[in-house]
Amino acid sequence: MKPKDLFKFRLYVAGDTPNSARALTNLTALCRERLPDQYKIEIINVLKEPKRALADGILMTPTLVKLVPSPVRTIVGTLSNTSIVLQTLGLETVAV
């Protein structure tokens, strides 16, 4: 396998509320398609770990944070607009 950068994501959700659930679905689908075998998603349920969200400065769910590779980027929402998401995550260049 060609060594590629590992993408580490952190997704803040509020249980399985509709937008959070959709965001997780969209992220997983995108990662499988664009970053096969080179991503890792950490899910943080703010209903269970409110302190963690506060500490991370997350005000809304769902919020996606791309931790690695730098730069760190944050996207709020259901991640339904794929092109904007890819652009934001800096994956457009990877794809081209």
Added chain:
Amino acid sequence: MNRKQSAPSADANEEISALIETLFETEQRLEELTGGEVDTVAGRDGRTFMLRRAQEQSRDSEAGKQAAILNVLPAHIALLDAQGTIVSVNEAWRRFANANVLHAPGPGLGLNYLEICDRAQGDYSTEAQQVAAGIRSVLGRGQKSFSIEYPCHSPTEQRWFLLTVTPLSDDRANGAVVMHLNITERKRSEEKQRASELEFRSMAESMPQMVWMTRPDGWTTYVNQRWVDYSGLSFEESLGHGWGEVFHPDDQQLAAESWQRAVAVGTDHITECRIRRADGTYRWMLIRGVAVRDQAGLITKWMGTCTDIDDLKRAGAALRESEEMLRGVMESSHDCIKILDREGRLLWMNEGGQKIMEIDDFAVVDRQPWTSFWPPDEQAAAMAALERGRNNHVGKFTGSCPTAKGSPRWWEVVITPMLNDTGFPEKLLSVSRDITERKQAEVETQRLHRQLVDASRQAGMAEVATSVLHNVGNVLNSVNVSCSLILGKVRQSRISSVAKTAELLNEHAGDLTEFLTNDQTGKKIPEYLGKLAVRLAEEQKAVLDEVQLLTGNIEHIKDIINVQQSHARNIGGVRETLPIEGLVEEALRMNDGVLRRHRIKVTREFAEVPMVSMEKHKVLQILVNLIRNAKHALTDGGGQDKQLILRIGRNNGNVVVSVSDNGIGIPAENMTRIFGHGFTTKKDGHGFGLHSGALAAQEMGGSLAAESDGPGTGATFTLSLPLDGHGNN
């Protein structure tokens, strides 16, 4: 948040309304800003505020999901509060409410389930009380959960239920979930399983074979008592692979390979091997294993048996061996071996037999009566042999019968009964041996024998003739002597003196008186005539005496000739019943002259014996021979005391005549040869006398034996003749 216990004032109410308006607008604005894609926002203190829409959606979907899940479950589920009151039920509970005695009629919402159980009456009240106790225990945190299986049979069918009681939450005593699950199917199949297991066990235990069962991988899970009894291994020792050790060391590898192959492929397993019995002996077993499969075709277990085939195996081996041997015997046999049924019909014939019998196609003779193959004059013997076989004896006979192609053959036939299981002679075994060559040899032997006998008889006749001539010659000597004596006497007779006297008397015819009275010569005539008469009378007597002797000798010659003639007459082998003494005397008489001339002393020791049936000339010939041999032995010995002893006696149904002499005897080396053809000790002998004598004795069923202690001790020849007239010849 202000938590006043008192009711809000009018001002406060106004402020609350304003704040609610603000809250609404705030939320509205948040939704707008986030495009409706956000569920929660965090407060300054990190508290999470769920936006209303998310809350509503979440609540709706959660409740719907849970209700849907609960309603599709086949189990009947009710939620009890901490007091045991039914607060919620699922669809199944609702539908089934009336079917179960432990359910309240109707959905039962609001009823206290504990009370229902407490009040239960009838067949299932015991279970109902157990359930109530269980629920109380769970509600009171005494038990984590409770479950019970209980029967609930309706008049038409048997039903079983599983009731479980689970606390509503882990940490607070706030109610419980009661679930009834219909487990009738499971129960039934369990029952069935148990029943079939029981059936299998009882069947396995009642089987004469050893029965075993293994897991699909060959691990033994069950053996029946018979196995335990046979192997001496305990039930536990036999489980797993424990029973491998009782296989015969020579069979272990083969049996294991065969079994592993069967397990791997899933085919039925069959093998023969020796398995050790409790007493340490190995017996042959037939091991069969069959894979038991489920509906999907997967092997669920192996079942099998061990059948003791040791006796069979041994019997089989013995049988094979004996069959092979039998076949070998049949094939190599030069006899015609047949199997006949009781009626004597031909059922089977060995191939060698068909060859000998010159039968090209057995079908031609199949089922034919065996006796019909024999020529008419042999059939009686064949029938008799067959009858003996039928009566469980052995029938034997010898007969001549041509083969299928007409070659003349002699057969020695033995018929033996073939017994069935009950000892009944169901079939007959007939073995015919071709004895043609033997028979031909016998015929040839007989012919030779007859030739020999004829020759010996002729020789015997010659012997008799010799003896006759010799005797006649002896007598003729005497006759000659007598004749010369008579001739001499007659020649020297005084007849001439009579004639001279008559002439003198004629000369003096005229003066006869003068001449007789005065003449010197004439005067002596009367005296002379008287003396002459005396002399002539003497002469006559001497001649008469001699003539008498002559007559006697001539009579003897006649006797000898008569004997010879009677011998000649009896040459046809006619048996006569005669006193043996007479024959002995006759034989002596025939040798009388010889014995007398050699001054042999004859002693007779005759016992009283019955008359014997015999052929006179043969006995006479033998006796003459024996006496003449004795005479030779005596004269050759040169001793002065020549003894010949003739004895007549009885011995074991025989009349015995023995001729003993004290002559030269017989050396031991000659004892075995003296009866042989051509053996003689005489210078002019031809060695035929004793040989033909022995043959003649045998022909009459008797015997001729010789005894001698060696040279110079004399010899005894003994003729034995059977009293019943015929011996074993």
